[in-house]
Amino acid sequence: MKILITTTLKGNLTEAKVKSLVALPEVERIFYVSDRPGPFFEKVKYYCMPPRLLKVFNNNAVVRLVFKFFMVFYLSIVKRPDLLMGYSFMPHGINAALIGRILNIPRCINVIGGVLGVEGGGFTCGNNVLLKKLRKKDSFLEKILLRIANTSDFITVTGSNTRDFLISKGLDKEKIEILSSTIDTKRFFPANSKRIYDLITIAELIPSKGIDVFLKIVSRLKKNKFKIKAVILGDGELRRYLEDLSRKLGLEEIVQFAGFDSNVERYLNASKIFLLPTQNEGLSLSMLEAMACGAVPVVSKVGDLEDAVKNGVNGRLLDKDDIDGFASAISGLLRAPKTLALYSKSAVETIRENYTIKGATEKWKRILSNIRLSREVTSWYFDRLRSMNVLEIGYRLMRILRLRLLGARFLLLGKNTYLSPKASREARFFVDEKDIDFIRQDFAKVRKKGLFEIRDIDWYNDPVSNARCKGAFRDDTRHRIGFYQVEIRRIWELNRFQWLVSYAQQYAMERDEAAAEKIVSVLKDWIEKNPALKGINWSDSLEVSLRLLSWAWIYFLIKDSMAFHNDFEHIFLRSIYFQVNFIESNLSRYSSANNHLIGEGMGLFITGVLFPQLKGAGKRLKKGKAILEQEIEKQVYPDGVSKEQSTGYHEFVTDLYLISLIIARKNNIEFSDTLYSRLEKMCEFLMHMTDKNGNLPSIGDSDDGVVIRLDTLREGPNAVSVLNTASVIFNRRDFKKYSIDGKTLWLLGRKGYDRFSLLKKASNVGISKGFGHSGYYIMRHKDLFLSFDCGALGYLSLAAHGHADSLAITLNIGDRDILIDPGTYLYRSGNGWRDYFRSTKAHNTIRIDRLDQSEIRGPFLWGYKADAFVKSWWPNGGYDKVCGYHTGYARLDDPVVHTREVVFDKLHKEIIIDDILVSKKEHFAELFFHLHPDCILTRIGPNTLEILNKDAIIQIDLDPRLRTYISNGDKDPVCGWYSGGFGDKVETSTICAETYFKGNARFVTRILVRDKR
Template identity: 30%
Template sequence: MNLLPHKLRWMINRLRCMSVVEVFHRIRQLGITKAFKYGLLNTLMPKFNAPVNHEAMVTFDCTNTEGAAYLQEADAILAGRVILFAAKPFNVGSLPDWNRDPLTGIVAPLSFGPDIAISNRALVGDIKHVWELNRHLHWVRLAQAYLISADSRYLYGLAAQINAWLEQCPRLTGVNWSSALELSIRLINWSLIWHMLGGWEGALFQHPSGERLRTRWLASIFAHCQFINWHFSRYSSANNHLIGELAGLYVAAKTWPYWSQSKQWALTSMAGLEREVLRQYSAEGVNKEQAFAYHIFTLEFLLSAGIVAQRNSDKFSDDFWRVVSKALGFLRSIRDVAGHIPQIGDADDGMVLRLEPHAANNRVAMILALGDAVFNNHTQVSTDTVKWLLGNGQYNQIAPIAPTATDWQFPDAGYFVLGTDFGLPTEIKGLVDCGAVGYLAIAAHGHADALAVTLTVAGEACLVDSGTFSYGQTLKWRDYFRGTSAHNTVRVDGVDQSVSGGRFMWTRKAKATVDHLPASAAQFDFLGHHDGYRRLADPVQHQRSVRFDADQRCLIIHDVVSGKVSHKVEQFWHFGATLTLALSGNHLYIKGQRFSAHMAFLGTDLQIQQFYGDEALPLGWMSNAYEVKQAISVIRVCVESDVAVIETHLTIDGFNDLF
């Protein structure tokens, strides 16, 4: 048993994931943070002259916008009710306490932001909820409502909230000044508001009170930019945070080019985005964090920055746009006929943009439509998000290359799509995961899911990834949802394939290898293995073959787990919440709303059990939204052997009520 205190263990594990160069970088960053704290690095806004005809303003056409839904949300915001994350309503008050956690009610201290222990739930509450409110996506809705209706209630309400935020969150003070990524997202949404309401001479800044608001707001914006510029995520932390920080600083530098530093901020952040987009995406355009929600998240940043660059006559390279195009193509490839994608890796439902009501319900469709507009590909109908971001048809020729077509295999990233009838009501679509655990040394948002399989039939979830649930709940639930038993793969001796060193850290990562590439999605024949259990006293190898025959509508998974002595081998299958299961011996009968199927489990001395929402193990849970979990059915197939062989046949018997 490890007797070291949890915090000390975490610190040791974190140091193990750092190079010597990173350690010195961290020491330097600590010095920079102290310099900010004691005023040695200035965040006070310097004097500047009022701009003259500098602004590349966007013109908005609201005539074809269905305004009722916008006004309904804006009215709720004025009454103190906001939507956070995907679709969670919270009552935060008409003038919120911006340092209060909407989930727990805990008010964080007003001390120097970077010094606050944001992971201390007793001190700050759930920091994700605090930060989500302070990204100010809902402020954009008030600006939209004013444009749609010309009702001054929305303008005055927005001005009151901005003033309250500036009062309660002075520069460098409180948890809203503890993460450069959060400052960056806030700046992107502030930029949208600035443009929507007319910029320097806009409706918010009329009369002396408006001029005072503009001055105070710009002072905070300058401090935001200074803070981000000195606190970029680097080395083992240079993941989606760094892309977001660079995008936020670039958008801010172009929206408010008033200071001598603005030009350098723009150059630094643009060059950084060019570099990171090539580092953080595979050759096929798959985000290397191996977390599909963060694939979407980073695309929101990249498209936002690319659109602002085009509007300001800057030019990102063809390589930049090629990666973005491929990233959009990957989303199209893994999306099923109902518009869903597998929940591979971490997800916290955090959004950069919420430009239309209910957009969070289908972020994939939103980002794909925006991509179509940017690449001038009119295969999909333009959405309100496109209109708000791009104005009146100003998006022609933003991206200089053609959009990438869909594909079914991404061997560099380790993902392979199987199935048939793609895009049709009878679609069968699955995904095999033979990728890395995650990105960089800590692989912060990856899961221990090597060789896992997901499957949807006619757009209905059949074999599912369990999702994430929460970052801040008890370690039991964090470890479960990112652990091996929450995925459709095999666990050995009750331990995960990879070794966790903390909530966002893997200290030993399973390496997955493709042994045989499939020839097609419809006649699919994959073979791969991973070395995650080679670390055991008796080294064990798990090899899995996955075959799919479109003509027979049959999926066959063959697992071989081999060592020199006997091991406990568990194979897990997680089923969509809409399915009804009936287990009889080694046969499982599956009834969905859109299809029926059956599974057969073949092998020697197999023990087959069905679980549903077991709290103790835990087993039989999934999460479709942050901080929300629900019970689902899970089949566990167990065997103890030195060479365990389990073969699973899943056959789609028919479709229900599709025609």
């Protein structure tokens, strides 16, 4: 991280402020614009006005200020710092805020002068020559400057008094951090030396520091017959005046004017009391240094001094003009050496606990982390805009306007004005009473416990991190790039209400009115706590669609209960009307038109069919149906594979279409033959990609989300249920998996069960299959399953759910996973983990020069995208062969082409992977093979390894020119991890092999499937 600082801080203050920053490894460089160079730091480069030029302009303050402004502007453009900082509110902090705003650079204002550094515009504080003539508080100017300051990303203050003042003026308290000067305790500490000075002060000799009051206090002590020895360190415009005053008061023999001395610790360790009767202050650095050396502070109760000085504990605080009070406090301490010693010890402890470089470094680490995330927000916005065309930008602006107007419409909506005077037709649900009677009599009842234990649901809480994320409906996009340490997906899962559908099923089976009342109370609670267009649960139209599907199930299963009375039904239907209007006004078009748009089409269609009593139901039905018809052709290849290049989302979209098709048939609504045909091919792909237990290889993203949860019979892979349902819809016995599952039973009812029972299961084991449009190739033999990915990164400009996995393979034997795709883990809250699980390194392929095949720009955003092409596909009875290449590294200055050929010799149970790399110059190549956590890995030779997963055994022979090592749960760099489900992460073994190559290089890997032991 590069930081640009503008200030007029002098040497000691520069050291105190900068030292904690340069200690951070993430701080790469600091560009420091000031009047004079500060102390040497390796990471700091100073930019100051040349002395000769200063001399020409007679050290003019206006010239110096203009120079610094333009130098900061110039460096901001040329150096492109990650953070722009200004020390002092006015002018440097405001300059930093303005320049940062203009150039879109994160900015931080460091208020070092306390309240007076801000109040009235900050003109009454400090010793700025330029501002001397303007020393007059101006409330109007103060408001303007505070508004500018509030545009900064962070504001640091020296203490709680300044923080509270800024908050009282309307500044965002979340932006304000107390971060005072730091003390180098290796330099400033109590030395075993004689304390020959009773009093010491260190300050610039200017009016605000109260050095004249210091002399008057010493004079008062002298009159009280105290033998005092005092020293004043510092220089300034008042030195001659103060020396004259000292002589007039007869203090020549008592007070020593030592001037400027860089070795201040020598004086502090020789002093008993640090006296500072200052008129205004932030948090005096000299006072903190004195306390670190054991000098007891006796100071004015101004600014933020009382944050460090606790009256009667480690020092004394007095009114700034109370000369008698100061004299009394000092004489009291000098007369009580034990008390003075206790105060001294406590002062040292205060510094060590609260004002060390280490403590400030930790605070800066947190601030810079947030700055980095804020920078990512900005970067994400620009990258996201680049992924849009002009039409999409216009559409999104219109969508914002529509949502604003929609909010106004909702406010004006009357009690019954959302209902249609006359429903056009009667809705027919998935199941009726006869179906439920059949399920009740012939199958196990729903056994769902815990309904009556549900209390006070927090609809905005992430149950894992226990953090809340309320947010605004479309205005807060930070959750989309991981700014919050909250996994929004987990919050949305709760708000999909799929868990409550199970309780509605239980009511339908048992007719327990108490259960119906509890369900109604939960729904009512959500409606009350999630008003229309407010909160994170109104931020995504797909989530609203899935919630409405769940609500439809709940409605039709419990609407005849006593709990679902007329008054609540109006509240419930009104909320559905709000939500479906939100979907209609907030569709995911253009670059976002992936599975979200299909889900939104399903939401419009299902709501239009099942709730004909709502106004506009017919129009929404047609619109939803049109979206479903159009998008299956746009988003699904002719070979039946989702263009998102994700097996998880392929299953999800297939489910969306099957559910829409079922409810359409129930209500005599016809879809096109094209939709039927493409949907059947989607099911065929699902059939070929599942193993014997119905599990899918985890290619691309997966959040484990399902369209609806209805399985009351047994838990199993959702893909099994999808194929079971498809077997009935398309009368395909090869789709049929095992016995009927609960979800299929509830979707299709008694008639569906009868048709399912008549289908005789057919086996497709051993059939190799290529999907040329999508680039997936499945090689099978008996119980061995091998997949090869030679498809696109993902769909549209975002490719949101794709991974950088070109030419990656997976291997499964029976129900044992061997070579795996490590999964997804998290979407938004995982920091770098999201990037790792999408990276080339996390897949069974080759990485060049430690770069991903495609460039990650955000959690759901890519920059440069690799294209993959199949050169040949040859399925044969004895062996299968596929060959492809990708363009991921064509972007390098010296392009690299990776071609991979995979040959599956079925007779000898051997897989041969032939990787060819072509370049002109030298590059670094890494080859990865990720194992399932259940695998036991044994090295039986330098480049020969044996993998055992229960009764599945394979041997891998890597090319002898590669250096091979094993990663397992490594964090720096990250490698050797597996996510078997969303939010889960465990250590696993990854075989890593690496080498340098130049020109044409060929590396052969042999995988031999051995007989069971």
